[in-house]
Amino acid sequence: MIRDITLGQYYPVDSVIHRLDPRTKLFGTLVFIVSLFLADNLAAYAVATLFLAVVIRLSHVPVSFIVRGLKAIVVILLISVSFNMFLTPGTVLFQLGFLKLTWEGLKIAGFMALRLIYLVIGSSVMTLTTTPNELTDGLEKSLGFLNKVGVPVHEVSMMMSIALRFIPILVEETDKIMKAQMARGADFETGNLIQKAKSMVPLLVPLFISAFRRATDLAMAMEARCYHGGVGRTKMKPLKYARQDRIGYLVYAVYFAAVLAVRAVL
Amino acid sequence: MAIRAEHLNYLYGAGTVYEQYALKDVSFQIQDGEFIGLIGHTGSGKSTLIQHLNGLLRAESGALYYNNENIYQDGYDMRGLRSKVGLVFQYPEHQLFEVDVFSDVCFGPKNQGLSKAEVEQRAREALIQVGLDERFWQQSPFELSGGQKRRVAIAGVLAMQPEVLILDEPTAGLDPKGRDEILDEISALHKEKRLTIILVSHSMEDVARYADRLLVMNRGEKLFDGPPKEVFSHYRELEAIGLAAPQITYIVQDLRRHGVPIAEDITTVEEARDEILRLLG
Numbered sequence: 001m002i003r004d005i006t007l008g009q010y011y012p013v014d015s016v017i018h019r020l021d022p023r024t025k026l027f028g029t030l031v032f033i034v035s036l037f038l039a040d041n042l043a044a045y046a047v048a049t050l051f052l053a054v055v056i057r058l059s060h061v062p063v064s065f066i067v068r069g070l071k072a073i074v075v076i077l078l079i080s081v082s083f084n085m086f087l088t089p090g091t092v093l094f095q096l097g098f099l100k101l102t103w104e105g106l107k108i109a110g111f112m113a114l115r116l117i118y119l120v121i122g123s124s125v126m127t128l129t130t131t132p133n134e135l136t137d138g139l140e141k142s143l144g145f146l147n148k149v150g151v152p153v154h155e156v157s158m159m160m161s162i163a164l165r166f167i168p169i170l171v172e173e174t175d176k177i178m179k180a181q182m183a184r185g186a187d188f189e190t191g192n193l194i195q196k197a198k199s200m201v202p203l204l205v206p207l208f209i210s211a212f213r214r215a216t217d218l219a220m221a222m223e224a225r226c227y228h229g230g231v232g233r234t235k236m237k238p239l240k241y242a243r244q245d246r247i248g249y250l251v252y253a254v255y256f257a258a259v260l261a262v263r264a265v266l
Numbered sequence: 267m268a269i270r271a272e273h274l275n276y277l278y279g280a281g282t283v284y285e286q287y288a289l290k291d292v293s294f295q296i297q298d299g300e301f302i303g304l305i306g307h308t309g310s311g312k313s314t315l316i317q318h319l320n321g322l323l324r325a326e327s328g329a330l331y332y333n334n335e336n337i338y339q340d341g342y343d344m345r346g347l348r349s350k351v352g353l354v355f356q357y358p359e360h361q362l363f364e365v366d367v368f369s370d371v372c373f374g375p376k377n378q379g380l381s382k383a384e385v386e387q388r389a390r391e392a393l394i395q396v397g398l399d400e401r402f403w404q405q406s407p408f409e410l411s412g413g414q415k416r417r418v419a420i421a422g423v424l425a426m427q428p429e430v431l432i433l434d435e436p437t438a439g440l441d442p443k444g445r446d447e448i449l450d451e452i453s454a455l456h457k458e459k460r461l462t463i464i465l466v467s468h469s470m471e472d473v474a475r476y477a478d479r480l481l482v483m484n485r486g487e488k489l490f491d492g493p494p495k496e497v498f499s500h501y502r503e504l505e506a507i508g509l510a511a512p513q514i515t516y517i518v519q520d521l522r523r524h525g526v527p528i529a530e531d532i533t534t535v536e537e538a539r540d541e542i543l544r545l546l547g
Contacts, residue, residue: 173360179322180361183353184422185345185377202373205363209408 009069011128016244017059018129022138024245025126031252032122035259036115043262045114051255052121061128069124070117077116084109132164141239154230162218170211177206268430268462269296269319269351274328276314276486288314289325290486296464298429301456303473303494304466306483307508312466313356315483316432319464320351349378352428356435358419362407367398367418370407374426385425392425393418397451413444420448424455430462431455437472449476470512474498474533482509495531514538 017025032051039045056063090104127135140157147153178188181202188199276289288311296302306312317323318330321337321344330337337347355361364370371389380388393403396417402410407418416436423431433452437445453476456463467473473480473494480497482490484507490497498504501511510516511533518532528545532538 176355176357177360179317180355181373182322183320183348183355184361184374185349185426186373187345187377202361202363206360210359 009124009128010131011059011061011065013060015058015060015129017055017125019244020129020248021239021241021245022130022134023142023239024241024248025130026135026138026142028248028252029123029126031256033119035256036118036122038263039115039259040111040263044259045111047255047258047262048118052118052125055125056121059125059129061125066121066124066128070120073116073120077113080116081109081113084112133161136161136164137235137239152230154233158230166211166214169214170207173210174203174207177203177210268298268300268333269294270331270334271295271318272329272331274315274318274325274330276311276318276323276325278314287486289318292328292483292486292488294481294488294491296430296462298462299456299460300462301453301476301478302462302464303477303480304464304483305468305470305473305480305509310483310507311486312483313434314486316353316434316464316466319430319432320348320353322348322353345377349374349426350428351430351432352423352426353432354420354423354434354436356438358407358412358415361419361422362415365406366404367407367410368393368403370418371421371425374422378426388425388427389421392421395424395451395455396421397447413440413448416440416444416448417451420451428461430464432464432466434466435468436465437467437469445472452476470498470510471514471534474512482507494533498533499531 020028032048035044035048039048056066085101085105086099088102088105088108090102092100092102093106094101130138136157139160140153143151143153178186182188186199186202188196188203191199272293274289274292275287278286278288292311292315304312304316314323318325324338332347332351335342337344362370364373368386368389371392372385375385375388393400398414398417398421402414407415410418420433420436431452436448436452440448449472452463452465455461456476465473465477477494479492480490480494481488482497482504489503489507490500498511498515501515504510514535514537515533518528518530518538521528522530526545528538529541532541
């Protein structure tokens with residue numbers, strides 16, 4: 001039941017995109033997001049669509065899997081689209097009471113929807129093709145310069161990877177606890193809000209106790225292996241740019257130039 | 267007849283890349299009052315199977331009958347089933363949550379909607395049945411030892427007065443004395459209360475000693491189903507799937523190879539002792 005939730009969803013296949021350095025993918029996502037905000041006409045979106053389609057194709061992740069991620073933003077999408085459609089002043093196409101559907105509104109809403117959808121698809125392509133550990137490694141390395149201004153980059157990224165690592169464990173644990181309590185006749189579904197909140201107690205108490213126990217165990221295990229933070233720590237697999245990453249950056253440059261050019265010309 | 271399973275199939279992660287059979291065409295029957303030992307390697311589908319028996323998991327296909335009623339038919343009372351088929355999970359930490367042992371054991375019967383007096387009566391009986399000393403009843407369950415926690419967990423299910431009691435490795439992580447005590451109490455429940463018991467175990471010695479019949483699971487399929495003596499006569503096949511026969515069976519086999527005319531189908535130390543004494547005259 002609860003196992004069906006896909007969090008930190010990585011899609012384990014082998015592809016060019018999967019093999020790219022996480023920094024390359026992080027930077028690429030950033031470039032893509034910036035380009036979406038710069039693009040303001042159909043031609044520019046056509047370039048973005050082409051770029052996205054090629055990346056998805058290369059990633060070997062099924063499109064249906066990517067589209068599933070859009071479910072989360074359906075509500076936001078509907079609200080912002082309808083607000084823009086009806087509340088933008090301009091040439092009125094259709095009137096329903098005080099709501100005026102305008103041509104300008106339709107245009108803005110359309111671009112807005114595209115932009116939101118592409119934002120989500122673009123970033124989910126990154127999370128689907130990069131393991132959480134690679135991602136935090138990439139972030140740690142890319143943001144390494146913040147160390148100089150006193151930000152503990154390594155510690156923060158270590159906390160992030162531990163947190164990500166624990167999500168599936170705790171999800172599984174929740175599943176087991178729910179089942180153990182259901183076997184004793186617990187009911188997590190029916191009842192009003194207060195009854196439901198109360199029925200969470202037999203679930204949350206064991207879950208918290210187990211989370212704290214796991215945290216102390218992990219801290220102990222890390223100390224037993226002489227972990228003492230980021231200073232002087234080396235990596236078993238240091239991130240290294242390869243040929244495909246140089247090609248990647250080149251592709252970004254071409255893509256970004258294309259968006260800018262299309263924007264300037266049209 | 268208590269439980270009848272027909273061609274159960276269950277898939278983990280259906281529709282994703284991680285799709286995998288956890289149960290494959292599993293059929294069996296369990297009669298009232300039997301003591302079943304369920305054995306199999308880690309990941310063989312034992313835990314998945316027992317969660318089907320009280321309706322926590324639902325098979326993709328196949329049918330499951332409890333007292334000749336199909337539990338997958340519309341409107342079947344699943345919560346009622348769960349109080350008749352009591353399931354004790356492996357880790358007591360997954361179910362203990364109350365401030366003291368006694369209230370924790372009350373949780374099950376309270377969910378059955380019984381009166382306060384009845385709930386407390388049942389909790390008392392259950393705690394006495396599992397042999398937990400009364401001085402622990404008002405303590406926090408988290409301060410108890412592993413064996414005591416296990417007893418509280420079993421009492422928590424017993425207090426619902428189930429007809430079938432399923433225990434998932436109730437002796438894992440216990441010392442030999444604690445293990446024998448728990449198993450003897452389970453055996454007493456079987457003999458005195460006529461409970462149907464399904465014991466999931468990794469210990470061939472334990473199931474050989476207590477179970478009337480063994481079910482052996484391998485990769486989601488039922489491999490053997492029969493009395494311990496018959497199942498352990500297949501010890502070569504059992505070894506191939508990461509299991510084994512009780513150690514005493516190997517000693518008996520070695521003795522036979524050395525020309526001692528000892529009976530072949532010995533699975534417990536007591537039987538071996540009697541047989542050797544008989545041979546010595």
